[in-house]
Amino acid sequence: MKKALAIDVGGTKIYSTIINPKGEIIGDIEKFHTPKTFVEIKALFNEIISKHEKDVDVIAFATCGAVNNSNDGILGSTGNIAKEYPTMDFKSLSTKPVFVENDANAAAWAEHIIGSSKGMPYSIMLTLGTGVGGGIILNNKLYKGKNGAAGEMHFKMRTDKHRKCTCGSWDCFEAYASGTGLKKTAEEISGESDITTYDVIDNKDRPIMKKILETWQNDILEGIIGLANIFDPDCIVLSGSMAEFVDIECLEKEANKQIVTTPFKIVKASAGNYSGMIGAALLALGE
Amino acid sequence: MKKALAIDVGGTKIYSTIINPKGEIIGDIEKFHTPKTFVEIKALFNEIISKHEKDVDVIAFATCGAVNNSNDGILGSTGNIAKEYPTMDFKSLSTKPVFVENDANAAAWAEHIIGSSKGMPYSIMLTLGTGVGGGIILNNKLYKGKNGAAGEMHFKMRTDKHRKCTCGSWDCFEAYASGTGLKKTAEEISGESDITTYDVIDNKDRPIMKKILETWQNDILEGIIGLANIFDPDCIVLSGSMAEFVDIECLEKEANKQIVTTPFKIVKASAGNYSGMIGAALLALGE
Numbered sequence: 001m002k003k004a005l006a007i008d009v010g011g012t013k014i015y016s017t018i019i020n021p022k023g024e025i026i027g028d029i030e031k032f033h034t035p036k037t038f039v040e041i042k043a044l045f046n047e048i049i050s051k052h053e054k055d056v057d058v059i060a061f062a063t064c065g066a067v068n069n070s071n072d073g074i075l076g077s078t079g080n081i082a083k084e085y086p087t088m089d090f091k092s093l094s095t096k097p098v099f100v101e102n103d104a105n106a107a108a109w110a111e112h113i114i115g116s117s118k119g120m121p122y123s124i125m126l127t128l129g130t131g132v133g134g135g136i137i138l139n140n141k142l143y144k145g146k147n148g149a150a151g152e153m154h155f156k157m158r159t160d161k162h163r164k165c166t167c168g169s170w171d172c173f174e175a176y177a178s179g180t181g182l183k184k185t186a187e188e189i190s191g192e193s194d195i196t197t198y199d200v201i202d203n204k205d206r207p208i209m210k211k212i213l214e215t216w217q218n219d220i221l222e223g224i225i226g227l228a229n230i231f232d233p234d235c236i237v238l239s240g241s242m243a244e245f246v247d248i249e250c251l252e253k254e255a256n257k258q259i260v261t262t263p264f265k266i267v268k269a270s271a272g273n274y275s276g277m278i279g280a281a282l283l284a285l286g287e
Numbered sequence: 288m289k290k291a292l293a294i295d296v297g298g299t300k301i302y303s304t305i306i307n308p309k310g311e312i313i314g315d316i317e318k319f320h321t322p323k324t325f326v327e328i329k330a331l332f333n334e335i336i337s338k339h340e341k342d343v344d345v346i347a348f349a350t351c352g353a354v355n356n357s358n359d360g361i362l363g364s365t366g367n368i369a370k371e372y373p374t375m376d377f378k379s380l381s382t383k384p385v386f387v388e389n390d391a392n393a394a395a396w397a398e399h400i401i402g403s404s405k406g407m408p409y410s411i412m413l414t415l416g417t418g419v420g421g422g423i424i425l426n427n428k429l430y431k432g433k434n435g436a437a438g439e440m441h442f443k444m445r446t447d448k449h450r451k452c453t454c455g456s457w458d459c460f461e462a463y464a465s466g467t468g469l470k471k472t473a474e475e476i477s478g479e480s481d482i483t484t485y486d487v488i489d490n491k492d493r494p495i496m497k498k499i500l501e502t503w504q505n506d507i508l509e510g511i512i513g514l515a516n517i518f519d520p521d522c523i524v525l526s527g528s529m530a531e532f533v534d535i536e537c538l539e540k541e542a543n544k545q546i547v548t549t550p551f552k553i554v555k556a557s558a559g560n561y562s563g564m565i566g567a568a569l570l571a572l573g574e
Binding site for chain 2: 066075076121122134136138143144145146147148149150151152153154155156157158159160167168169172176218219222223225226227229230231232233234258259260261262264
């Protein structure tokens with residue numbers, strides 16, 4: 001059975017492990033802090049790859065940043081990682097085939113093959129964490145758009161330049177539905193600038209915290225309604241650390257009342273914390 | 288050369304003509320008022336078809352309403368046409384093959400094959416009229432979603448239940464970007480309830496009318512930014528009676544400044560007023 005060395009590259013952590021074509025993790029999970037400079041990141045990739053490449057058939061990267069349609073390079077900038085990172089020549093890192101995919105896309109693929117959206121041809125994954133990641137599966141294929149950058153959940157929630165988004169524009173879904181968005185909503189409703197997402201979640205029975213969470217969840221609902229009307233999907237998968245604070249049943253019921261397309265499901269991701277590596281490995285192995 | 292009898296079914300008018308595989312109109316354009324009842328609509332279809340079917344190879348409908356993925360029936364309700372219309376058994380109308388597609392989807396396909404988005408694999412058409420229609424072409428194929436209902440431009444522009452949408456929900460793109468949306472925006476900004484879109488357009492040099500048009504165009508911009516971030520398309524095509532009042536050059540420049548995906552074009556539709564019939568005919572003829 002073939003094997004992939006999977007490497008997940010985030011702005012703060014890098015993970016690696018070995019994965020088989022069933023999406024099973026069959027090696028140790030190795031964990032590293034993401035080095036500050038391009039040279040150090042490349043050195044770490046070389047170290048991981050030289051240690052494992054003899055035992056695997058392909059190298060599969062799940063990385064932050066949009067990945068091109070030939071799955072060998074990064075498009076544009078990637079936020080909080082060394083600014084030269086997008087110039088990485090991934091193919092040159094190994095004599096084995098190297099495959100690169102965006103982490104959110106890879107995670108959506110893992111859900112599609114072994115997780116919550118298995119058997120459903122049309123699904124959209126929303127990863128609710130510090131930011132919001134997106135991965136779109138259409139007709140059983142990962143949707144990447146003309147250059148590979150598709151699936152950015154930066155559509156507007158309002159048009160009056162109310163809340164700045166990390167993307168440089170204003171009022172994107174990410175600025176409301178993310179953990180950072182919840183904190184901003186909490187600040188706006190409570191009038192307190194030092195309120196945290198933990199304050200809200202740990203005190204969710206207090207009326208003001210309840211109102212904050214409901215406002216945040218309603219923003220997620222409104223975004224999901226738009227996606228369902230645009231895509232007519234089988235399901236929307238919610239993943240990421242913030243997904244556990246969403247009342248999925250309530251969201252699904254309310255969204256299905258408001259859409260003009262056909263009924264769809266909202267489900268929680270089930271492929272686990274390493275779904276980025278699993279999805280990249282499955283794609284790299286042709287699964 | 289094969290020929291299609293094309294029939295365009297709208298809530299107020301029904302058109303028919305003959306179209307060849309190049310998308311050329313080779314018959315007279317016949318025009319009818321849409322009858323009030325299901326029985327009368329069916330009788331009109333029979334009349335049109337019996338007159339022309341001997342001269343054509345297929346019957347191609349471009350119709351209001353979402354059309355299923357087998358292109359032979361309508362999903363759900365269709366607004367201002369006889370309420371039994373979605374039960375129409377299109378295949379039974381002729382001994383020749385009958386093909387049905389949603390009018391906005393068909394028009395998007397016409398643009399893709401013979402119009403402004405020709406040669407571009409990824410395009411989204413927005414038809415700005417009384418409402419807003421949408422048609423999505425991905426990887427040179429019409430995108431329909433799991434049941435055929437995709438491409439509904441009912442994503443939210445705000446989340447505070449400000450403006451009711453025709454779909455029953457609130458604050459959809461259609462409620463702002465359409466002609467009806469421009470009238471509502473004009474009412475809100477001017478404080479006058481009897482202001483019309485013509486008042487705005489005919490007096491667009493007056494500061495208040497300028498402000499109304501700019502607000503309306505900014506809503507279109509915000510919606511387009513979201514679609515470009517979700518789809519990473521080659522282009523967005525604007526069609527419909529309201530499209531001529533949009534400053535496309537300005538929209539394209541501003542949208543490309545704000546997106547996180549890759550540069551895209553905004554173009555005006557060029558396949559003409561009968562693009563729905565042309566697109567349906569091209570699809571029915573396998574073009």
